[in-house]
Amino acid sequence: MKLTLKNCRNIVKSLDFYSQFNPSPLSIKKFIDFGLNACEHQSFLFLRNELPIRLANIMKEISLLPEKLLQMPSVVAVNEWYKMSFQDILEFEKQEADSKTLYHFCDTLVKIRNRHSDVVETMAQGVIELKTSHDIDYQTEHSIQYFLDRFYMSRISIRMLINQHTLLFGGQLESAPGPNKSKYIGCFDPNCDIIEVIKDAYENARFLCDQYYLASPELIIRQFIHNDIPHETKITMVYVPSHLYHMLFELFKNAMRATMEYHNAVEKYPPITVIVSKGKQDICLKMCDKGGGIPRSSHDHLFKYMYSTAPQPSKSDSHTVPLAGYGYGLPISRLYARYFHGDLNLLPCEGYGTDAIIYMKALSNEASELLPVFNKSASKYYRNAL
Numbered sequence: 001m002k003l004t005l006k007n008c009r010n011i012v013k014s015l016d017f018y019s020q021f022n023p024s025p026l027s028i029k030k031f032i033d034f035g036l037n038a039c040e041h042q043s044f045l046f047l048r049n050e051l052p053i054r055l056a057n058i059m060k061e062i063s064l065l066p067e068k069l070l071q072m073p074s075v076v077a078v079n080e081w082y083k084m085s086f087q088d089i090l091e092f093e094k095q096e097a098d099s100k101t102l103y104h105f106c107d108t109l110v111k112i113r114n115r116h117s118d119v120v121e122t123m124a125q126g127v128i129e130l131k132t133s134h135d136i137d138y139q140t141e142h143s144i145q146y147f148l149d150r151f152y153m154s155r156i157s158i159r160m161l162i163n164q165h166t167l168l169f170g171g172q173l174e175s176a177p178g179p180n181k182s183k184y185i186g187c188f189d190p191n192c193d194i195i196e197v198i199k200d201a202y203e204n205a206r207f208l209c210d211q212y213y214l215a216s217p218e219l220i221i222r223q224f225i226h227n228d229i230p231h232e233t234k235i236t237m238v239y240v241p242s243h244l245y246h247m248l249f250e251l252f253k254n255a256m257r258a259t260m261e262y263h264n265a266v267e268k269y270p271p272i273t274v275i276v277s278k279g280k281q282d283i284c285l286k287m288c289d290k291g292g293g294i295p296r297s298s299h300d301h302l303f304k305y306m307y308s309t310a311p312q313p314s315k316s317d318s319h320t321v322p323l324a325g326y327g328y329g330l331p332i333s334r335l336y337a338r339y340f341h342g343d344l345n346l347l348p349c350e351g352y353g354t355d356a357i358i359y360m361k362a363l364s365n366e367a368s369e370l371l372p373v374f375n376k377s378a379s380k381y382y383r384n385a386l
């Protein structure tokens with residue numbers, strides 16, 4: 001739909017309306033329970049209300065950003081995508097949920113997901129545009145860090161809702177690729193084999209490491225389970241394998257890069273050890289390397305969007321360090337861990353190595369979405385700071 005003056009007025013009115021509601025976090029248990037008796041009509045009624053609320057909450061926050069950032073060409077583009085998607089969803093506000101509408105709704109969700117597929121890179125480009133055109137003081141950097149953490153968490157949550165609906169009702173089920181994907185409930189694997197995901201992420205990171213360094217550290221996996229359960233029990237959980245894979249792949253790339261750089265040209269590189277433990281509340285994955293670590297004073301930099309926004313890796317240049325990306329790998333991985341109330345912590349020991357720990361909730365009813373809520377106080381926060 002064209003952005004006419006009348007439409008713009010409607011968008012503003014709808015933004016004010018939907019942003020006054022808080023997003024409704026769903027637990028993994030709720031996703032699974034709904035998915036086991038999935039009803040497309042019910043999902044449609046929930047999403048045509050919840051998606052505008054989540055979009056409006058983050059769009060109001062985008063509107064609080066200072067002009068100098070909002071005017072960056074890449075940020076203008078992202079903003080336009082959000083406005084178009086908000087309008088697309090609003091078209092279903094009053095529609096009768098007949099089969100034609102449900103089909104069109106699914107189609108619209110796919111269109112929105114595709115429209116936003118490059119948002120992370122485009123926002124990273126917006127940060128680079130800002131850095132190259134303005135001086136960024138500490139407070140500005142801090143506020144952009146605050147915004148981007150919330151912005152990317154919101155995006156993870158919106159894509160989760162879209163993926164669940166299109167996977168459950170979009171008719172691709174028969175073509176679901178990969179081993180026993182038929183047991184998946186949308187993007188959730190009710191029996192996610194954690195050690196299999198660890199091995200998968202390791203092998204793919206190792207491939208890149210071998211390509212660049214012509215060698216790679218070995219992997220050791222050790223499993224521990226709380227003593228109420230036989231210790232040989234395979235540790236599985238209800239989770240989104242693609243989220244866990246994303247976190248592990250990032251951590252393996254970093255651990256391998258550090259290990260290969262710190263022990264260059266030795267015969268045998270120290271292995272990377274992953275400890276998997278399952279307690280009553282938490283499932284922990286601790287990745288331990290002997291890559292020499294970093295100074296404690298540098299720890300926070302690794303999670304910064306502004307600090308590590310390296311020039312974009314040229315896709316054509318095959319000599320680009322394959323283990324380096326946009327520098328967003330770690331902060332986004334931490335958001336994936338936090339999304340279902342887990343966390344990702346780094347414990348560097350300079351001169352020795354680094355432990356990276358992924359915490360996840362062991363109980364699916366405790367693993368609920370952690371969603372940013374647009375609050376009026378944010379406006380003062382952004383206006384004063386930026």
Ligand SMILES: O=C(O)CCCOc1c(F)cc(-c2c(C(=O)NCc3ccc(C(=O)O)cc3)noc2-c2cc(Cl)c(O)cc2O)cc1F
Binds near residue numbers: 253254310329356
């Ligand atoms: O571009 C991307 O997306 C990847 C962005 C990320 O790229 C990095 C990377 F893979 C690995 C390291 C690194 C170093 C290092 O590099 N040590 C040497 C140095 C010594 C001193 C100082 C200092 O004084 O500041 C800094 C580093 N030591 O341990 C780690 C390390 C870091 C993480 Cl997050 C991890 O999960 C495991 C690790 O072993 C740093 C990275 F930054």
